[in-house]
Amino acid sequence: MDLGLAGSKAVVTGGSKGMGLAIAQTLASEGASVAVMARDKVALDSAVETLRAAGAPGAIGISVDMADADSIAAGFAQLSQHWGHLNSLVHTIGPGDGYFEEMSDADWDAAFALGTMSGVRSIRAALPMLRAAEWARIVTLSAHSIQRQNPRIVAYTASKAALSSVTKNLSKSLAKDGILVNCVCPGTIVTASFTENLKDILAADGLDASNPVHVMKWIEDNFHQPCDLGRAGLPEEIASITTYLASRRNGYVTGATVNVDGGSDFV
Structure with a gap:
């Protein structure tokens, strides 16, 4: 299936490892020019080499601290200098975890800074580039724990539930711009x-x-x-559905929360 990604521009936050890197590799293999954003410069440089080998010779890495609003704004400003438009934004950042009794106010603030506000800030910074593109898609990664609670990850889950809600809301407000917005919930x-x-x-x-x-x-x-x-599951199993949702081929799925969890939500 041709996903219509050849020649497109895509950015993956948290794209230096794990599911983010798998998504970035899949986008690259489908012909997209890919930028990855992450904090660790060594991991970022390694990811860029991997993406170039996967079929994206123009892959770039941008060092961004997703817990810092100014760093996110600067990262997307740098990306805008490279590209005049953006077709696909995939946001994969998540916070740490802990039991309720272990979490201080500072821990909760940190969880929402990474789990929710990093997505809000990334989307806000990317919107001018997304609106400048012929077609555009946004995909956020939440978690199946927003539907299937686990006391060990209370702040993580709460922040991801908020991100899922923001994603659903944006699918409505951005529909007029033709920007499709979806949320993937990995198990x-x-x-x-x-x-x-x-x-x-x-x-x-x-x-x-x-x-x-x-x-x-x-x-x-x-x-x-x-x-x-x-x-x-495996990272590539998250990458396949995420890449479809982030592609031009996806022309009618928006506002969806997609479970990729081996059937966990139905137990």
Whole structure:
């Protein structure tokens, strides 16, 4: 299927690793020129090399602290200097987590700064470029926990629920401009950072944190939240649906909240 991305311009926030990088790679393989925004310069440079190898020789990396409003504005101003318009904005940033009793006011503020306001600020900064394009799409990444609560990630989930609400609202206000706006809600996804952070914990139970079946067993045993397919997901499975929603080929899906969670929401 031709997604109509050849020659288009796309930016992925948080695109230096994990699901963000998988999305950026898929956009690049479909012919889009891709910019990635992230804070870590080393990871950013590595991502740009990966994207160029994936088919985006003009890929660029822009160092942005998504917790800082001025840094976001400066990052998109820099992007505007490279490109006069923008077709696809994919926002993947998320905050840390913690139990309610562990969260101070500062922790809540930090969670909403990353989980909600980074998206608000990125979209606001990108809108002039999106409106200047022949066609434009916005996709935000929320989380399936907004529908299936987990006490371990209370502030994360609240901030992502707010982002999902903003996304839905923007689909209405931007429809007049022909800008389609959608939200993807990933379930448990086995990224490199997920595996690294949890490998010792799962190993204590005789499980491999890089194995999607083992990961879902651990989720079921410890949080009682299995999924119908019996395994965790992979970054490329988030990338495929996100890339479609961010593409010209998507001509009629807007205001949707799309679960990509192996059926977890239906248990």
